[in-house]
Amino acid sequence: MSNMIELEEPEATGHQMRDEIRTISDRVRRRRQLRSKIMVTLCAIALSITAVPLFLLLYQLFNRGLPVVLHTGFYTQLPQTPTLITPNATGGVSNAIIGTLVLSLYASIMAIPIGVLVGIYLAESDSKLATSLRVISQTMAGAPSILMGLFAFSFVVRDLHIGFSALAGSFALAVLMLPVIIISSEIAVRGVPNTLREAGLALGAKPHKVSMKIVLPAAVTGIVTGIILAISRAIGETAPVLLVIGGGYINSWKPLDPVAALPLSIYENAKSEWPSLRTEVWGIALVLVVFVFVLSLSARIWASRKQQAR
């Protein structure tokens, strides 16, 4: 703009013009600075509104939970019901810790292979089947989790006569995990650049080879992140397992045994009449949070290592 004017007008006018432009830009700059200050303040306020409850929660969790989890018996002993003579004898939550591990293990075994394969299929296909599967998994992702519990109860516990068991609970959790894994796998696979697929095809690779040997490895960090997310979600769920795992008071890895689970123990202890049991809930919650934290941390570390290796 100023260039054109300089070409047409004599020198002096050009200077005038430039000065004018400078004052205008000063004004604009000042206005911009003010606006940016206001925005920064607003952001800071929003941040503290979010951060305060989070810090309160963490404070509560550690303040009340740490004293509980510092006893080794908490991990190794089965729960005890306090009596009037021994009101503080709560035992531990070994059954719930094992139960949660068992449930997530079996649920993962069921959900991961199916979820990943369906996710790949959705990403690589435009068929009607793919479209309907996508709609179903999106709907399932939003469904209330108690529904999975109800379904597992009527289908696995009742219809299949399997009874209250780790299997029924992990089935419910697997159904809960599936849509998360499917959707994240689909996104990860879609993120793989098309030029890689073409490179494979151009080498004479059959489409399924391209999917398995090129696309899947390239999408694996995204897929694993989705899997971890799904497991983290399943670990903390109470509703799906509430009706079906039977709350076993034994340490068992067997799929057909009734098991306990950490979130369920929180629920049951919290409504107990014994204050000692109610105190325990923060410890259980802390263990649960640490589980999820360790899981997502290791996934992150693994993903970044993988990224660096490339």
Added chain:
Amino acid sequence: MDQEFMAQVETKVAAPTEAPERGTAAMQLKNVAVSFHGRTAVRDCTFDVTKNRVTSLIGPSGSGKTTLLRALNRLHDLTPGAKVSGQILLEGTDIYRGDITVTELRTRVGMVFQRPNPFPTMSIYENAVSGLRFNGVKKKAILDEAAETSLKSAALWDSVQNRLKVAASNLSGGEQQRLCIARALAMDPEVLLMDEPTSALDPIATLKIEGLMTELKKRVTVIIVTHNMQQAARISDDCAFLLMGEDRAGELIEFDTTEKIFNNPIDPRTLDYTLGRFG
């Protein structure tokens, strides 16, 4: 003048008698056209790709060079709405209707893409032998030998032989592109399609790849798309010039030896283009 012109046209029409130095055709295109959802992207492509020569496809952006090249290894097969018409022969076999599977075709007609696209999760070695592995070759001795020969042909062996296990993404852009060339060569193809293989590379890396061509064409017939005129002149023996027609569809304007296309073209538009007057 007129007579000279006519003589040229005649030699062009009477192609078989034209030059004894011209060998047999690796690929023949007969009236090839490609359309997407009914819209023609390129048409009227009729020419022979001679064995052990480098044939370049030149023309402005959008004239259908890439589209034509991708028809030659049936890479449009998976593009919805894409339709290839006319005839493309590989050693006399119609690649769309003849007795050849798309997989076999692609092992015989390799491709190098515009941007280097080595498989990011594979090592240099795995990249080099990936095509063989996709096609079921498992013997380590065969794979090792193919890796070494192909990396040597791509002038990459010396710099990578001590780090074959390293991820391919650690290589520079130029090295990655040469790895892609090696990957294609490992299949021992008859024809190598290259779509502007140096357009994403710096001048030195470009020169390295251009330098490969003389050696490459001893063992493989090369068809290379480029919109760098100097490159076409430097490295190609034959040259096809494509240009958009009035309806924006690309068409073959002229096909001849590179020497003729650049020094003595028949169509005035070819001269305009090679002199840089448009495009």
